[in-house]
Amino acid sequence: MKRIAVIAVLVAAFVPLAAAVAQLPTFGEASNPTNTYLVPRYLQKGPEEAGAANVVTDVILNYRGYDTNGEVVVIFTALIAALATLLVRPKQMAATPPGDDAPRSPIVSFVVKAIAPFIAVFTVYLVLHGHLSPGGGFQGGTIFGALIILLSLTLGHKYGLSLLPERSRPWLQAAAVLAFIAVGLLGWALCGAYLAYPSYSQLEWVREGWLIALEIGIGVGGAAIFATVFWTMEAEP
Amino acid sequence: MIRALWANIDYVASVVLFLIGLYAVIAKNNLIKKFMGINIMETAVFALIISVGTVRHGSPPIMGAGARAPFINPLPQALILTGIVVAVSTTALALSLIIRIYRQCGTIEADELRRLE
Amino acid sequence: MSEIFDLLLLVLLITTALCVIRTKDLLAAAVIFSTYSLIMCLVWQMRGAPDVALTEAAVGAGVTTVLFLVTISRTVRREK
Amino acid sequence: MDGTTLLPAVVVVPLLGAVLTPIVGRTRARMAGLWALAVACLTAAVGTALVALVALRGPFSYEMGAWAPPWGIELRMDEFGASIAVIGFLEVLTMLFAIKYVEKLLLPVRIPYFYTLMLLNAAGMIGFAVSGDLFNMFVFLEILSLSGYALVAIAGERIAEMAAFKYLALGAVSSLFVLLSVGLLYAVTGTLNIADVAKRLTGTGYALPVAVALAGLVLGFSVKAALFPLHAWLPDAHTIAPSPVSAVLSGLVVKVGVLGTLRVLQIYYAARPQQLPVLNGMLAWLGAISIVMGAFFAIFQEDIKMMLAYSTISNIGYIFMGIGLGSTYGLIGATVHIFNHALIKVTLFLAAGAIIYRTGCRNLTDLRGVGRVMPWTSAVMTVGALSIVGIPPTAGFLCKWYIALGAVQADKLMFAVAVLFGALFILIYYIRMVNAFYFREPTRPEVATATEAPLSMVGPLVVLAAGCLLMGVLGRIPLSFVEPAVLRMLGQ
Numbered sequence: 001m002k003r004i005a006v007i008a009v010l011v012a013a014f015v016p017l018a019a020a021v022a023q024l025p026t027f028g029e030a031s032n033p034t035n036t037y038l039v040p041r042y043l044q045k046g047p048e049e050a051g052a053a054n055v056v057t058d059v060i061l062n063y064r065g066y067d068t069n070g071e072v073v074v075i076f077t078a079l080i081a082a083l084a085t086l087l088v089r090p091k092q093m094a095a096t097p098p099g100d101d102a103p104r105s106p107i108v109s110f111v112v113k114a115i116a117p118f119i120a121v122f123t124v125y126l127v128l129h130g131h132l133s134p135g136g137g138f139q140g141g142t143i144f145g146a147l148i149i150l151l152s153l154t155l156g157h158k159y160g161l162s163l164l165p166e167r168s169r170p171w172l173q174a175a176a177v178l179a180f181i182a183v184g185l186l187g188w189a190l191c192g193a194y195l196a197y198p199s200y201s202q203l204e205w206v207r208e209g210w211l212i213a214l215e216i217g218i219g220v221g222g223a224a225i226f227a228t229v230f231w232t233m234e235a236e237p
Numbered sequence: 238m239i240r241a242l243w244a245n246i247d248y249v250a251s252v253v254l255f256l257i258g259l260y261a262v263i264a265k266n267n268l269i270k271k272f273m274g275i276n277i278m279e280t281a282v283f284a285l286i287i288s289v290g291t292v293r294h295g296s297p298p299i300m301g302a303g304a305r306a307p308f309i310n311p312l313p314q315a316l317i318l319t320g321i322v323v324a325v326s327t328t329a330l331a332l333s334l335i336i337r338i339y340r341q342c343g344t345i346e347a348d349e350l351r352r353l354e
Numbered sequence: 355m356s357e358i359f360d361l362l363l364l365v366l367l368i369t370t371a372l373c374v375i376r377t378k379d380l381l382a383a384a385v386i387f388s389t390y391s392l393i394m395c396l397v398w399q400m401r402g403a404p405d406v407a408l409t410e411a412a413v414g415a416g417v418t419t420v421l422f423l424v425t426i427s428r429t430v431r432r433e434k
Numbered sequence: 435m436d437g438t439t440l441l442p443a444v445v446v447v448p449l450l451g452a453v454l455t456p457i458v459g460r461t462r463a464r465m466a467g468l469w470a471l472a473v474a475c476l477t478a479a480v481g482t483a484l485v486a487l488v489a490l491r492g493p494f495s496y497e498m499g500a501w502a503p504p505w506g507i508e509l510r511m512d513e514f515g516a517s518i519a520v521i522g523f524l525e526v527l528t529m530l531f532a533i534k535y536v537e538k539l540l541l542p543v544r545i546p547y548f549y550t551l552m553l554l555n556a557a558g559m560i561g562f563a564v565s566g567d568l569f570n571m572f573v574f575l576e577i578l579s580l581s582g583y584a585l586v587a588i589a590g591e592r593i594a595e596m597a598a599f600k601y602l603a604l605g606a607v608s609s610l611f612v613l614l615s616v617g618l619l620y621a622v623t624g625t626l627n628i629a630d631v632a633k634r635l636t637g638t639g640y641a642l643p644v645a646v647a648l649a650g651l652v653l654g655f656s657v658k659a660a661l662f663p664l665h666a667w668l669p670d671a672h673t674i675a676p677s678p679v680s681a682v683l684s685g686l687v688v689k690v691g692v693l694g695t696l697r698v699l700q701i702y703y704a705a706r707p708q709q710l711p712v713l714n715g716m717l718a719w720l721g722a723i724s725i726v727m728g729a730f731f732a733i734f735q736e737d738i739k740m741m742l743a744y745s746t747i748s749n750i751g752y753i754f755m756g757i758g759l760g761s762t763y764g765l766i767g768a769t770v771h772i773f774n775h776a777l778i779k780v781t782l783f784l785a786a787g788a789i790i791y792r793t794g795c796r797n798l799t800d801l802r803g804v805g806r807v808m809p810w811t812s813a814v815m816t817v818g819a820l821s822i823v824g825i826p827p828t829a830g831f832l833c834k835w836y837i838a839l840g841a842v843q844a845d846k847l848m849f850a851v852a853v854l855f856g857a858l859f860i861l862i863y864y865i866r867m868v869n870a871f872y873f874r875e876p877t878r879p880e881v882a883t884a885t886e887a888p889l890s891m892v893g894p895l896v897v898l899a900a901g902c903l904l905m906g907v908l909g910r911i912p913l914s915f916v917e918p919a920v921l922r923m924l925g926q
Contacts, residue, residue: 002264003264006260006263006264006566009259009263010259010260013256013259014252014256016642016646016649017252017255017256017646018242018249019238019253019642019646020250020618020642020643020645020646020647021245021248021249021251021285021618021643022238022241022242022245022249023241023247023640023642024245024248024289024618024621024622024640024643025245025621025622025644026244026245027244027247027248027288027291028291028292028293029244029292029296030292030293030307032289032621032624033312033621033622033623033624033634034289034290034312034313034620034621034894035290035292035310035624036624037504037623037624037625038309038310038312038504038505038624038625039290039624041505041507042298042311042312043298043300043308043311044520046249046300046311047300048349051308051441053299053300053301054298054299054405055298055299055300055308055311056298056299056311056314056315056318056405057405059311059312059314059315060315060318061317062501063499063500063501063505063506064312064315064316064506064507064569064570065498065499066498066499066507066570066571067315067316067319067507067569067570068318068319070319070561070573070574070576070577071318071319071322071323071573072322072556073449073452073557073577074322074324074326074573074576074577074580075321075325075326076453076554076579077326077551077554077581077584078325078326078327078329078330078579078580079329080329080456080550080551080554080581080584081329081333081551081580081583081584082329082333083547084544084547084548084551084584084587084588085330085333085334085584085587085588085595086333086336086337087541087543087544087590089543112816123799128409132299132301133299134297134299134404134405134407134408135405135408136405138318138322138409139405139408139409139412142409142412142413142416142417143412143416145417146412146416146417146420149420158503162430170456170457170460171457174453174454174456174457176543177449177450177453178453178687181446181450181453184442185445185446187499187500188324188439188442189919191282191500192500193348193439193442193496193497193498193499193500194498194499195498195499196448196499197499216296228418229329229333229421230420230421230424232333233329233332233333233336233424233425233428234424234427234428236428237340246361246364247360247364250364250367250368252368253368254368254371255610255614257368257371257372257375259607260372260375261374261375261605262398262430262607262704265375265433266382266433266434266597267433267434269380269422269425269426269429269433270375270380270383271363271603272603273374273375273383273384273387273422274375275603275606275607275610276387276414276418277374277375277387277390278607278610279610280390280391280394280410280414280609281797282613282614282617283406284394284397284398285614285617286613286617286620287398287401287403287406288401289617289620289621291401291402291419292402295402296402297402297403297404297405299404299426309401309402309403312401313403313620314406315571316403317403317406318406319569319573320406320613321406321409321410321413321414322413323573323576324413324418325413325414325417325418325421326576327576327580327602328418328421328608329421330580330583330584330602331423331599331602331603331606332421332422333596334583334587334595334599334602335425335429335599336428336429337587337590337595338424338429338595338596338599339429339430341592341595342592342596345429345430345431346433346434348418350596354593354596
């Protein structure tokens with residue numbers, strides 16, 4: 001009985017959705033409304049107006065920076081929500097979780113120690129070069145967060161936690177949102193609108209500086225948040 | 238109709254993935270499995286939105302030396318970057334809740350939880 | 355040529371998604387989910403979205419899978 | 435300085451406040467509460483100023499990052515956006531009420547997180563209400579939903595987490611339907627700005643994708659609004675959450691779904707009015723069923739919070755019915771009921787919270803005689819009950835009257851009957867409640883020895899009750915305030 005109901009729901013959802021996507025403008029045509037309406041301006045003027053050769057970065061940090069502002073708030077919300085539901089004390093976080101105390105292979109820790117600096121350099125490249133090539137603050141931050149997780153798994157949680165000192169941890173977790181609000185308010189005060197950048201004819205390096213400040217903020221915030229979420233979920237009460 | 242479906246086979250694949258995810262959410266009993274289903278639905282929607290902005294034989298929207306037209310629409314990509322972060326945030330919260338539920342009730346099967354309620 | 359490859363990837367995507375749903379062992383399902391994310395990431399790279407592909411590789415295949423694994427290690431491994 | 439430049443502040447102030455709350459509250463939990471209260475006050479002040487500006491000069495918009503709208507994100511402040519003042523005002527009172535309440539209920543470590551989530555939730559709602567861009571609406575929808583799920587779970591009881599998970603699973607799926615539909619609309623128009631989507635949809639083909647997008651958007655938003663038959667998550671979540679959270683969720687968060695529906699209808703009334711009659715008919719029927727079902731289930735509840743939760747479903751039914759009727763009166767009544775129901779439901783949930791705070795009981799039989807020991811709180815509860823039934827001259831009367839008039843105007847008398855029936859059912863319940871509070875002897879020692887709630891709770895309650903009465907007396911003001919927006923939407 002339940003199976004029939006499930007199949008009925010799926011069919012009822014499939015038929016209109018498939019019919020609707022079949023009638024969408026044909027996949028991949030350059031003449032589709034999506035590819036002709038707003039895009040020419042982004043592609044032609046983006047690097048010049050918004051300041052980054054990677055037009056995706058132009059869109060996420062400048063044209064639609066407010067969305068990204070919302071995005072970093074979403075992930076901050078997820079962190080606070082995880083902390084509030086799981087409620088872990090710092091001491092529990094530092095303890096090695098039970099069932100996890102098997103001796104680790106020296107080869108694993110050697111390999112991790114050996115590749116960690118390279119991963120770290122790669123993340124810095126992603127963050128700082130994101131406005132010119134694929135990548136950006138969030139990608140770099142996520143990979144750095146994954147690196148911290150890797151280090152705490154192989155070298156113990158104490159080591160991982162020492163990378164984010166407890167005193168500064170709340171600030172690091174809030175870094176992304178704070179960077180956005182700071183740049184936004186600066187733009188408000190100096191350029192007339194929240195998250196507005198100085199225009200091209202004005203100081204070019206200021207604009208690039210703001211982009212990089214945002215990238216670094218997102219990177220630091222993302223890394224701190226992912227690492228903390230991991231520690232919180234991993235700790236036993 | 239069939240021809241239109243075939244021309245838009247990428248969109249149709251997204252719809253199929255969306256429904257596979259929906260099936261897991263409705264029919265699966267395990268909460269972790271349900272959430273894997275929601276994650277599949279999310280990626281399906283993202284794939285649809287990315288496909289909408291694709292140009293056949295286009296190149297990524299990164300300007301600089303050697304870049305050549307036609308370029309691919311950067312706007313959906315920017316939206317999906319945001320979308321992916323939203324998805325992982327939802328997952329993190331859901332999994333924290335699942336861990337709590339397991340600690341309090343000792344099970345994460347939906348029907349057993351309903352019986353405990 | 356690239357169309358055929360594209361089609362192949364779509365078929366693979368649907369297959370892995372079905373495998374995620376069908377597998378009773380949650381740990382295996384999480385690993386297959388990670389594969390699914392990586393294939394999705396290839397699809398997006400082919401659609402000319404390297405930024406999104408990179409993010410999906412880091413977030414979908416990386417962090418989401420780690421979170422699933424942690425949850426499984428703190429709860430149960432098998433689905434009933 | 436032009437007042438319109440203040441528009442982003444109404445979002446940024448609570449966001450900044452929220453991010454700093456864990457840092458402020460790190461050493462002393464009570465500081466977090468006072469900080470959150472101050473932030474809420476500032477937000478409410480900015481919101482009220484903006485609404486006053488709309489009243490004086492009509493709708494206006496703001497270009498985020500100084501990019502012209504279809505390229506950048508536009509914030510749009512119109513009469514529907516006036517909910518930001520309501521949100522701000524009610525958040526202030528809820529925060530004030532919450533200070534004492536959460537100190538008793540939550541572990542001290544959790545308190546700063548509680549306020550952070552409350553502020554994030556408020557910022558999400560405000561951001562959603564003033565957004566003029568479909569994808570931006572989705573982002574803020576996620577902020578407020580995620581914080582909402584966490585707030586349901588925050589009390590840390592066993593059932594709380596299960597209720598929160600149910601809410602989260604349904605909410606996440608409904609958000610995905612919204613996102614999918616936004617994707618479809620983007621595919622056929624190439625833009626995300628609401629006004630621009632409406633313009634570009636006019637006169638183009640793609641009937642089916644556009645219709646499916648409408649269905650998906652309304653489906654997604656009606657899950658958030660808990661319209662029958664998508665209400666399954668609401669009763670548990672709103673009952674188990676701490677009372678200030680229930681107040682915010684029931685009074686404000688479900689309204690976000692309604693507001694989203696209104697924004698979508700704005701697009702479709704302008705661009706595709708021919709696709710609306712079927713949807714409107716369904717919304718009106720589902721609304722009518724919600725009214726009767728919600729009220730009917732409320733009668734059989736013993737738990738006062740559960741009863742209030744079902745009455746929310748009933749009132750969401752009124753709002754959707756007013757929208758679905760598609761007539762001027764119906765829409766005006768529905769829009770004003772968004773504001774009035776928010777006020778009334780916050781009043782009722784906070785009063786229930788004050789009673790639970792002092793007595794620890796929540797069942798009607800246990801609460802017999804509470805009217806004698808907690809006279810102020812019980813009086814507020816009675817005023818709220820009168821308002822929600824819709825007895826003149828309280829806040830609930832005029833909007834329900836308008837919705838009934840809307841049914842007459844649309845020539846669908848059946849629905850006017852539904853309005854009456856709903857009011858009748860809910861009246862029965864509240865008579866039971868008032869009877870238990872005032873005319874029965876206390877059965878429980880906790881109730882007999884209880885004292886009136888502390889001033890920081892009674893104060894907000896009295897203000898809210900006064901608001902309920904005032905809104906009843908001055909009810910014509912909001913009605914004439916939203917009228918231009920409704921007429922603009924219907925193209926008259």
